[in-house]
Amino acid sequence: MLIKKKRGWELPESRVISESRYFNRRQIVKALGLGTIGAGTASIWTGCVDDETIKNPIEIAPPFDEDVPAEIRAYYPADPNPDFAEVPPGREMTPEDIAATYNNFYEFGIDKTKVHIYARSLVTRPWEVEITGLCRNPRTMDPDDFYAEFGIEERIYRHRCVERWSMVVPWVGFPLYKLVELADPTSDARFVQFTSFYEPSQAVGQQTLTQYNWPYYEALTLAEATNELAFAGLGIFDHTLPQQHGAPFRLVLPWKYGYKSIKSIVKIEFMAEMPHTFWNDRNPEEYGFTSNIDPNMPHPRWSQMVERDIGTDEEIDTLLYNGYEEWVGDLYKRGRV
Ligand SMILES: Nc1nc2c(c(=O)[nH]1)N[C@H]1C(S)=C(S)[C@@H](COP(=O)(O)O)O[C@H]1N2
Numbered sequence: 001m002l003i004k005k006k007r008g009w010e011l012p013e014s015r016v017i018s019e020s021r022y023f024n025r026r027q028i029v030k031a032l033g034l035g036t037i038g039a040g041t042a043s044i045w046t047g048c049v050d051d052e053t054i055k056n057p058i059e060i061a062p063p064f065d066e067d068v069p070a071e072i073r074a075y076y077p078a079d080p081n082p083d084f085a086e087v088p089p090g091r092e093m094t095p096e097d098i099a100a101t102y103n104n105f106y107e108f109g110i111d112k113t114k115v116h117i118y119a120r121s122l123v124t125r126p127w128e129v130e131i132t133g134l135c136r137n138p139r140t141m142d143p144d145d146f147y148a149e150f151g152i153e154e155r156i157y158r159h160r161c162v163e164r165w166s167m168v169v170p171w172v173g174f175p176l177y178k179l180v181e182l183a184d185p186t187s188d189a190r191f192v193q194f195t196s197f198y199e200p201s202q203a204v205g206q207q208t209l210t211q212y213n214w215p216y217y218e219a220l221t222l223a224e225a226t227n228e229l230a231f232a233g234l235g236i237f238d239h240t241l242p243q244q245h246g247a248p249f250r251l252v253l254p255w256k257y258g259y260k261s262i263k264s265i266v267k268i269e270f271m272a273e274m275p276h277t278f279w280n281d282r283n284p285e286e287y288g289f290t291s292n293i294d295p296n297m298p299h300p301r302w303s304q305m306v307e308r309d310i311g312t313d314e315e316i317d318t319l320l321y322n323g324y325e326e327w328v329g330d331l332y333k334r335g336r337v
């Protein structure tokens, strides 16, 4: 049910976020062009994006980053998976320039409208993902090798952040179970932990947000990781992921709050005991291990019953498991977790 937005959103995390969350698309682009990103702010941060780039942001949604080799470009566009080929009922596809300029990626600061600029300093090729822990085929892989190894497909998924913004975008990648099968976990493995990169010289947030326990880490049960819906993201909107969306490789878990969908992964570890997670370690009262989207389970500081679609700016009702109960509901029936 679509409810027209009538009031501003007073979100707790908005303490440092400019009013640009209320801007329309043209205004966002204009604001960036006008240099609301002050060079002065940038100069206190070292070794990342230079002041000139910040004053002159390039085109917001480049089709491919320059360093993407021709062999990888040739995989695009990916065939849609028929189960996820449609925009969900009552929703619209979020315009790419909106999705690409409103990001959570604390490694590049807490201002969602500027992450796409600061994230340009992240070098994503070459890249290594270490697959380790309780598995028979531990190995290190370059995400570019995932294309030949697993093939790719496109899936249109809803995304719902715990802060109550949401979007609908087409991801490109492969089902995560394929990677788990290749690793071949032993019978002791019950969980999978994922870890992001640690490169403070390329990530301004890792330099300045020292209160956080870098690098970012997340985890799933093995049953969740092998559910059909769990997706390994390599691209979005017909091209490889730009840095702000988690290049070169991230998780896309549409039935869980967005923070579970960890970006720019460098390590995957199979474990017997429940792993720690970044937000749960920081604030266990607010961010659980499972973190499934559930409108009837309020966050301690706000209701989760509605969300704001960043494309349409409309308030919509939040659905249990973000509308994916038919895929994942069985995982959470009593005794299955
Ligand atoms: N490494 C890392 N992954 C992360 C985050 C982060 O701060 N660091 N933020 C998460 C949160 S809170 C959300 S809502 C999504 C946002 O993904 P998007 O910016 O591609 O829309 O990324 C998730 N993955």
Ligand SMILES: [Mo]
Residues within 6 Å of the ligand: 104, 160, 161, 162, 163, 257, 258, 259
């Ligand atoms: Mo989020």
